[in-house]
Amino acid sequence: MLKSTDSAIGAALAQAREEAWSTPLARLDVSKADRFARNLHWPFFDRLRAEAPVHYCAESEFGAYWSVSSYETIVAVDTNHRQFSSAEGIFIGDRDESFRSESFISSDAPIHAKWRKPVMPGVGPKRLQDLEAVIRGRVCDILDGLPVGEEFDWVEHVSIELTTQMLATLFDFPFEDRRKLTFWSDVVTSTPQVGNNSLDPEERKKILMECVGCFTGLWRDRQAREPGFDFISLMAHDPATADMAENPMTLLGNLMLLIVGGNDTTRNSISGGVMALNDFPEQYDRLSADPAVIPNMVSEIIRWQTPLAYMRRTALEDVEVGGRTIRQGDKVVMWYVSGNRDDAFFDDPYEFDIARAKARSHLSFGFGVHRCMGNRVAEMQLRILWEEIQKRFKRVEVTGEAERVMSNFVLGFSKLPVTLRV
Template sequence: MRLTPGAGPDIDLDDVDLLDLDLYASGDPHRIWDVMRAKAPLHHQTLADGREFWSVTRYDDVCRVLGDHREFTSERGTVITHLGEDDVAAGVLLTSTDPPRHTEVRRPIAPRVTARAVKSWEDGIRRAIVRFLEPALDGSTFDLGEQVQRLPAIVTGPLLGIPEQDWDQLVQLTSMVMAPSDRHFKLGSEAATLAIAHHELVDYVTRWVKRRRSDGGEDGSLLDHLMSVRAGDSPLTDEEIALDGYSILLGANITTPYTISGTVQALVDNPEQYALAAADPSLVPNLVEEGLRWTSSACNFMRYAVDDVEIGEGTIPAGGAVVAWIGSANRDESRFPDPHRFDITRSNAKRQVAFGFGPHFCIGAPLARMTLRVFFEELLRRCGSIARAGDPEHLRSIFIAGMTHFPVTVQKRRHGGGVATAGAGVAVRPAVTPEGGCPAIADFPPQYSPVKADSGF
């Protein structure tokens, strides 16, 4: 999808189909979200087959929908493409489970991926990223959009306990789940693509668990740790481990690659921002936060209203499906002044909700943030300039905002590979938020705050 909205005729929301894949592959959804925030903060759409859903696009409303499972449940499904189809894995699959079960499974995993815990992985991640960047520095065209899709597997594969020979297969399968209509991943119909990918991913983790139980060994990986997790008084069954492992594999492959390619595109289109970051490496953490806000790779999540809920100047009836548009929330002008300007000195960039909000806030956010920070540190250290070498191709997906192709050429930095340390003369005061966590609870009105008992886990 386009990340910078363009000019165009006035938009009539009655004519808008938010499930039109062309809107995200070649259209301009940010223009539509701008109008929705201003004129229809609670938007209703009925499909030709009678199914209906509501949309919230304002920052506070998105946080409310995602933040309180007592008002909005995940257990009937969280993906708009499955609208009206109750999730067969509800109550088991982490993404389709509400507290307390969600908390019981997630809480033992969380200490393994805190900002402090993942710090010990930084050197290995840096070496992997340096190797990844080497082919881009030889002066030839480098398709960042295509190549970066493998980076999460290179980084997280060893941490999850996945052998290198399986990385490419798992990248392909997770992409099939997230973008089953995209030509690069589609196998037959969308339904067939989803069915194949889901079966293969769950089967992979199931076989992994059986081998580990048979071998009796431990490798300290996150999947290995999942085998020792207890939900309440009982250990997880192999089916539960397989489905939770499936959730972790999907999460590990969403945000990072598309945030990288989208942020690099923003730096190419705004060379003064690239120059700022190159001149002052202390800006890189805020560059990451602005990149997360700008790209909003996971651009929406769905919930179902438990009871009638008044929100966004309207009412969602009990049982109604509501889509929280993260991509819109991160461009809400009431929270982010001049929201369509990419600005790595933005003082409140860390209040972005690209990782979600509330109980389902991305458990891997600290690892993703560190990976992104290291990537841009090494990119700026090695690359003097980056230029487009062709037109990008956008992912054909309602759920994921990203590029499948983004050809670039890189001019290698000439002064020994170090980033200049001269300050850019711009003061940045990032928002004070919990380390590696979601936006501070104090930033939100009480009725929109996340459920504190879950601590974002």
């Protein structure tokens, strides 16, 4: 069970536990974004795993849906691409048919492989070797420019800045305009489909069409050049995707998938790792004593944070999972955030353990054909960041109240005040 020593947080968690375990199971709805924004979603998933790891919610803000919440049931659905489809989208909310984009993560075979394969060399083994020195140089520049002994926002100055610089490299995007990438990523994930109503729908469409226009220009430019290893060049020169710019919504969908994938996982794990080490100071002491644990710690951070809470599928036919019959056309949500706290798979899952034996078996990157293709880049950024942090600072100390994103999909931080100690 989740523990807390802070009295205010403890009281809120106690209230959440009471609600989670007293609500009739048939009416339990785990999709409410405000719970995730307050970090109070955990008891609701504890109950589902204990009593209904395959659970049907008949009524919610997003309509009826099934939750699969145990490690075992999530893997069963995530690897079953014959009976579960991504084609209706990956968010729990249904698509806006008036502004429907397409991408390889929301496509099935053969389109999925056709669109995904061209960009894979951009994060392949050879590319990773070239990127390591670039990442380390940028990490060093960022860390060396931070104030010591005074409070600043870690999200703004480190998490966003590092991932945005990395995105600019992966896309060969104009470096001086790199913050547009983060902005567009946030716009894509600020949608009622995930419980975020902060942006006017028409304004959102306008911004994203401006994004398409920008990338269409870059696409034409790359087509006229020799092929490179950035994502735009790889797609623009591959016969399978060379005509993608002729369909703006397909171009938008695939580019934003790559931007969000390169932004949210790493950005929120960078912030989440700092938060976890402060919540478990004995683990910070362990890190200080043995920096060789960093590669395993990176996996534990990604398990602990679970930067994307879930992926959605749609049943293509009637199928039995965990003793329940899911009907053709039903919406199925694989709650990675719950599977990563499943004590049937992870020992003491609510403990942050940087030497955890099965840390790399986390669910955060997914399984099967849709497994995150940029996972090695994300891990490399986190590893290098913590290697360089340990060379410079005794502690990255959280010294103010964290603010979390309003979303049931992106589990992240919008603000994390910290002070560097040397």
